[in-house]
Amino acid sequence: xxxxxxxxxxxxxxxxxxxxxxxxxxxxxxxxxxxxxxxxxxxxxxxxxxxxxxxxxxxxxxxxxxxxxxxxxxxxxxxxxxxxxxxxxxxxxxxxxxxxxxxxxxxxxxxxxxxxxxxxxxxxxxxxxxxxxxxxxxxxxxxxxxxxxxxxxxxxxxxxxxxxxxxxxxxxxxxxxxxxxxxxxxxxxxxxxxxxxxxxxxxxxxxxxxxxxxxxxxxxxxxxxxxxxxxxxxxxxxxxxxxxxxxxxx
Amino acid sequence: xxxxxxxxxxxxxxxxxxxxxxxxxxxxxxxxxxxxxxxxxxxxxxxxxxxxxxxxxxxxxxxxxxxxxxxxxxxxxxxxxxxxxxxxxxxxxxxxxxxxxxxxxxxxxxxxxxxxxxxxxxxxxxxxxxxxxxxxxxxxxxxxxxxxxxxxxxxxxxxxxxxxxxxxxxxxxxxxxxxxxxxxxxxxxxxxxxxxxxxxxxxxxxxxxxxxxxxxxxxxxxxxxxxxxxxxxxxxxxxxxxxxxxxxxxxxxxxxxxxxxxxxxxxxxxxxxxxxxxxxxxxxxxxxxxxxxxxxxxx
Amino acid sequence: xxxxxxxxxxxxxxxxxxxxxxxxxxxxxxxxxxxxxxxxxxxxxxxxxxxxxxxxxxxxxxxxxxxxxxxxxxxxxxxxxxxxxxxxxxxxxxxxxxxxxxxxxxxxxxxxxxxxxxxxxxxxxxxxxxxxxxxxxxxxxxxxxxxxxxxxxxxxxxxxxxxxxxxxxxxxxxxxxxxxxxxxxxxxxxxxxxxxxxxxxxxxxxxxxxxxxxxxxxxxxxxxxxxxxxxxxxxxxxxxxxxxxxxxxxxxxxxxxxxxxxxxxxxxxxxxxxxxxxxxxxxxxxxxxxxxxxxxxxxxxxxxxxxxxxxxxxxxxxxxxxxxxxxxxxxxxxxxxxxxxxxxxxxxxx
Numbered sequence: 017x018x019x020x021x022x023x024x025x026x027x028x029x030x031x032x033x034x035x036x037x038x039x040x041x042x043x044x045x046x047x048x049x050x051x052x053x054x055x056x057x058x059x060x061x062x063x064x065x066x067x068x069x070x071x072x073x074x075x076x077x078x079x080x081x082x083x084x085x086x087x088x089x090x091x092x093x094x095x096x097x098x099x100x101x102x103x104x105x106x107x108x109x110x111x112x113x114x115x116x117x118x119x120x121x122x123x124x125x126x127x128x129x130x131x132x133x134x135x136x137x138x139x140x141x142x143x144x145x146x147x148x149x150x151x152x153x154x155x156x157x158x159x160x161x162x163x164x165x166x167x168x169x170x171x172x173x174x175x176x177x178x179x180x181x182x183x184x185x186x187x188x189x190x191x192x193x194x195x196x197x198x199x200x201x202x203x204x205x206x207x208x209x210x211x212x213x214x215x216x217x218x219x220x221x222x223x224x225x226x227x228x229x230x231x232x233x234x235x236x237x238x239x240x241x242x243x244x245x246x247x248x249x250x251x252x253x254x255x256x257x258x259x260x261x262x263x264x265x266x
Numbered sequence: 267x268x269x270x271x272x273x274x275x276x277x278x279x280x281x282x283x284x285x286x287x288x289x290x291x292x293x294x295x296x297x298x299x300x301x302x303x304x305x306x307x308x309x310x311x312x313x314x315x316x317x318x319x320x321x322x323x324x325x326x327x328x329x330x331x332x333x334x335x336x337x338x339x340x341x342x343x344x345x346x347x348x349x350x351x352x353x354x355x356x357x358x359x360x361x362x363x364x365x366x367x368x369x370x371x372x373x374x375x376x377x378x379x380x381x382x383x384x385x386x387x388x389x390x391x392x393x394x395x396x397x398x399x400x401x402x403x404x405x406x407x408x409x410x411x412x413x414x415x416x417x418x419x420x421x422x423x424x425x426x427x428x429x430x431x432x433x434x435x436x437x438x439x440x441x442x443x444x445x446x447x448x449x450x451x452x453x454x455x456x457x458x459x460x461x462x463x464x465x466x467x468x469x470x471x472x473x474x475x476x477x478x479x480x481x482x483x484x485x486x487x488x489x490x491x492x493x494x495x496x497x498x499x500x501x502x503x504x505x506x507x508x509x510x511x512x513x514x515x516x517x518x519x520x521x522x523x524x525x526x527x528x529x530x531x532x533x534x535x536x537x538x539x540x541x542x543x544x545x546x547x548x549x550x551x552x553x554x555x556x557x558x559x560x561x562x563x564x565x
Numbered sequence: 566x567x568x569x570x571x572x573x574x575x576x577x578x579x580x581x582x583x584x585x586x587x588x589x590x591x592x593x594x595x596x597x598x599x600x601x602x603x604x605x606x607x608x609x610x611x612x613x614x615x616x617x618x619x620x621x622x623x624x625x626x627x628x629x630x631x632x633x634x635x636x637x638x639x640x641x642x643x644x645x646x647x648x649x650x651x652x653x654x655x656x657x658x659x660x661x662x663x664x665x666x667x668x669x670x671x672x673x674x675x676x677x678x679x680x681x682x683x684x685x686x687x688x689x690x691x692x693x694x695x696x697x698x699x700x701x702x703x704x705x706x707x708x709x710x711x712x713x714x715x716x717x718x719x720x721x722x723x724x725x726x727x728x729x730x731x732x733x734x735x736x737x738x739x740x741x742x743x744x745x746x747x748x749x750x751x752x753x754x755x756x757x758x759x760x761x762x763x764x765x766x767x768x769x770x771x772x773x774x775x776x777x778x779x780x781x782x783x784x785x786x787x788x789x790x791x792x793x794x795x796x797x798x799x800x801x802x803x804x805x806x807x808x809x810x811x812x813x814x815x816x817x818x819x820x821x822x823x824x825x826x827x828x829x830x831x832x833x834x835x836x837x838x839x840x841x842x843x844x845x846x847x848x849x850x851x852x853x854x855x856x857x858x859x860x861x862x863x864x865x866x867x868x869x870x871x872x873x874x875x876x877x878x879x880x881x882x883x884x885x886x887x888x889x890x891x892x893x894x895x896x897x898x899x900x901x902x903x904x905x906x907x908x909x910x911x912x913x914x915x
Binding site: 309357360361363364366367369370371373374375377378380381382384385491495498499502506533535536538539540542543545546549550553554555 | 687691692694696698814826829858868869874
C-alpha cells in the first residue's frame with residue numbers, strides 16, 4: 017500500500033472540515049477524489065501533504081482560532097503525520113496545489129528548476145526527467161524564458177504539473193487542475209494526466225468534473241461535508257442512483 | 267557620517283565620493299533588510315541595529331581585546347550571524363504571522379541593543395581602526411585607501427548577493443520561498459531553513475557595512491536611527507520586493523543627502539526632511555515605487 | 566420614575582458591564598483612578614496618571630486609524646505635534662484661553678488628517694506607512710527652519726494652565742480621557758466603522774459595492790486626527806512646554822508600541838497599553854541606565870508570548886464567543902447568556 021490515511025480529522029476553530037476520513041491508494045493506481053464545493057477535498061490533500069500542519073505552525077499569534085489535526089497518515093509504510101511539508105515532499109509524495117500557483121515572477125524554466133530542488137542540477141537524472149517533462153508538455157520548452165505570470169491558465173496548470181513531476185513523485189496529488197479551463201484545454205490536460213499515470217506514477221486526482229475523472233480513474237472516493245460518502249470503481253459508483261443524483265450530479 | 271576629504275578640493279568630487287560610499291552603506295543595509303522582508307516576510311526594524319552592533323563587536327574585538335584585524339572580522343561575522351539567527355529563531359519567527367507585532371518587536375530589540383551598548387560603552391563617539399592607511403592619486407583627486415577599500419567591498423558584496431540570488435544553487439529556492447512560501451514547501455524546499463540562511467546573509471551584509479564603511483566615520487550607540495529611516499525609505503522608494511530598486515533608491519537618497527550637506531551646509535539639519543520629501547514626491551507620481559510591481563493578489 | 570430609571574441603569578450596568586469580566590475590570594480600574602486623589606496626594610503619581618490619560622487618548626486615536634481601518638501610519642505624531650504647536654502658538658501669541666486653543670488644536674489636526682489622507686488615497690499598505698512617516702519629519706524640518714516663530718529646538722514654553730489646582734487638572738484630564746475614548750468606542754462600533762473595516766479588508770470590493778471609499782478614508786483620517794489633536798493640545802496645556810519632541814519619530818513609534826502591546830482593534834486595548842507601559846517607564850527612572858533596556862525586555866517577552874496584545878489575550882482567556890450569536894460570555898458559562906446556545910463544549914477562541 018502506497019498511501020494509507022486513517023481516521024483523519026481536521027477542524028478550524030469550531031468548524032469541523034474533515035471527520036474521520038480513511039482512504040488508501042495502491043501502487044500504480046489513478047484514484048479520483050470528487051465531491052461538491054466545501055466537501056473538504058482540498059483540506060484532505062493539504063492534511064496529507066503536511067500543509068495543514070505548516071499552516072498551524074505558522075499561524076501562531078493570529079486571532080483566528082485553533083487548527084486541530086488528528087489521525088494517521090502513512091506513506092510507503094512510514095508514518096508521515098508528524099513530518100513537515102518539505103520532508104514529505106522529499107519522500108516522493110508531491111502535491112500540485114490548487115489554483116496552480118506558479119512562482120509568478122520566475123521564468124518557466126526557473127519554475128521547473130525550483131520543482132527539481134531535490135535533484136542536482138545537470139545530473140543525468142535531472143536531464144532525463146527534464147526530457148520526459150518536455151515531451152509531455154512540449155509547450156513549456158518553447159516558453160522556457162517567459163515569466164510564468166504571463167502564461168495562460170492552461171499553460172500555468174501544465175507548468176504546475178511539470179514542476180511537481182520534477183520532484184520525482186511516487187504519488188502525485190493534483191488539486192483541481194481543470195478549474196477555469198476551456199473544455200478543449202481541459203480534455204488535453206486530462207490526457208496528459210492519464211499519460212503521467214501510465215508512466216508509472218500513482219496519481220490522486222481531486223476534481224469537480226466527475227464525468228472526466230470517472231472516465232480515467234481506477235477507483236474513486238466521494239466526499240461530502242467532511243465525510244466519506246462512498247468509494248469504489250467508476251462503474252459501481254455510477255450504478256448507484258441515489259449517489260449519482262445527490263452527490264455526483266450526473 | 268559625512269567625512270571631509272583632505273586633498274580633494276572640488277565640490278563635485280566630494281559629493282561623488284561621499285555619495286558613493288554612503289550610498290553603498292545604505293545599499294548594503296537596504297539590501298539585507300529587503301532580503302529578509304522578501305524571503306521570510308519579516309519586517310526586521312532591528313536590521314540597522316545589527317549594523318550598529320557589528321560596529322561595536324568589531325570595536326570590542328580589535329580595540330578592547332586587541333585581536334588582529336583578520337581574526338576580528340571572522341569572529342565578528344560568526345558572532346553577529348549567530349546572534350542574528352538566534353534572535354530570528356527565538357523571537358521573530360514564532361510570531362511572524364502577526365506582522366505588526368514583528369514590527370514592534372524589531373523596533374524594541376533595536377532599542378534594547380542601543381541601550382545595552384550605552385550601558386557598556388557610553389554615548390561618546392568612537393572610531394574603528396582603519397583597515398588601510400595612505401592615499402591614492404586618481405587623476406587630480408587624492409582618495410584615501412580606506413575609501414577605495416570601502417567602495418570596492420560594497421560593490422563586491424552587492425555583486426555577491428546578485429550572484430547568490432541569480433547564479434548560485436541557493437538562488438532558485440530563495441526566490442521561490444520569497445514568492446510563495448507554501449508552495450515552496452511542496453517542492454521539498456525547507457522553507458524555514460531558507461529563511462535562516464537569508465537571515466544569515468542579511469546580517470552578514472550589515473557586518474560588511476560596519477567593517478568597511480564604519481571606520482571612515484565614527485560609531486556610537488545611536489548610529490542606527492538615521493539608517494533605519496533611510497533603509498525604510500529606500501525599500502519603499504525602490505519598490506517593495508525589488509532588490510534593484512532598493513539599491514538604486516539607497517544611492518539616490520545618499521546623493522540627495524550628501525549634496526545637501528555640501529551645497530548648503532547651513533541646512534544640513536534638513537537632510538532627513540529633504541530625503542523624505544524626495545520619497546513623497548516619487549510616491550505621488552509612482553505609487554508602486556521605482557521598480558515595484560503591483561501584484562494582482564496584493565492590490 | 567426615578568426608581569424606574571435607577572433600576573434601568575442598574576440593569577444595563579449588570580448586562581453590559583458586570584456580565585463580562587474584562588469590562589468589569591476596566592470599570593473597576595476607571596473607578597479606582599477617579600478615587601485616586603482622595604487616597605493619595607503624591608504629586609508625582611497623579612502627574613503620571615494625568616499624562617497617561619493624555620497618551621491614552623492619543624493611542625486610542627491611533628487604533629481608530631490603524632486597527633479599525635488598516636491605514637498603518639508610522640507618522641501619527643503629525644497630529645499630536647501639529648495640535649500641540651497650534652494650541653501653544655495661539656495661546657502664547659494671541660493670548661487665547663485653553664477652552665479655545667484646545668478645539669483649535671484639534672481642528673488643526675483634522676486639517677493635518679486631510680493632508681495625510683492625500684497620500685493614503687494614492688498609495689497603499691507599506692508604501693503609505695512610509696509616506697506617513699515622512700510627514701512629521703518634514704514638518705520638523707519646517708519647525709527648525711523658522712526658529713523665530715516656533716522656538717526651534719528649544720520649543721515654546723509658558724503656556725497657560727488647564728485648571729487652577731493639581732487635582733483640578735487631574736480630573737479634567739481623566740474625565741476628558743473617559744469622554745473621548747467612549748466617543749471613539751462609539752464610533753468604532755457604529756455602522757460607519759463597519760465600512761472602515763471593510764475598506765481594511767478589501768478596498769476594491771467596497772468600492773464596487775457602490776461605497777465612496779475616498780469619502781470614508783478621508784473621514785477616518787479626520788476623525789483620528791481630531792482625537793489625536795485633542796490629546797496634543799491637552800498635552801501642550803498640561804506640560805506647558807511644547808518642543809520638537811512632540812513630532813519626533815519616537816513619538817510615532819511609541820504609540821505603536823502602546824497600541825500593539827495593549828491589543829489592536831479594541832480602542833480600550835491601547836488605553837490599557839498606555840496605563841501599563843507609561844507608568845512602568847516612568848518608575849524605571851529609579852535605575853536610569855537600565856530603564857529603556859528593562860522596558861524593551863518586558864515588551865519583547867510579552868509580545869513574544871502574547872503576540873495578539875495583552876487585552877486581547879485576557880479577553881480570550883476570560884471570555885468566549887458564542888458561535889451562534891457572536892455575543893461574548895464569561896468563560897464559566899455553559900450556555901450563551903443571550904441565545905442560550907450550548908457553548909460548554911466548544912473551544913475557546915485563540
